[in-house]
Amino acid sequence: MKQAEVLAKLQEVFDGIFLEKVAAKPELSAADVEEWDSLMQISLVIAVEQKFRVRFRVGEVETARNLGEFADLIAKRMEP
Structure with a gap:
């Protein structure tokens, strides 16, 4: 999955969480x-x-400095 695809799905998550x-x-x-x-x-x-059916290790998410890096982390976790 490419970053743009992950960001599109993240938008759905954001729409459901942020006011x-x-x-x-x-x-x-x-x-x-x-x-x-x-x-x-x-x-x-x-x-x-x-949403993505992935799990993150403790501290793993905090290494991402922005949403692009987080999207790349999600994509990496989704790889077989």
Whole structure:
């Protein structure tokens, strides 16, 4: 799965979690979204794991500096 495909699916997750519209762009980070705090981060990771049927190791998600890197991590986890 390519980054653009992952970002499209992430947009669906964002639409279901955030109250305000947040565009899932590669350069987006938590610092860009007022509503995105530590509790929201946990909710997002759980929703992403369910949506993509992947599991992340402790600390793995925190290495991503922006949504593009997170999308690449998701794509990597989906590889057979």
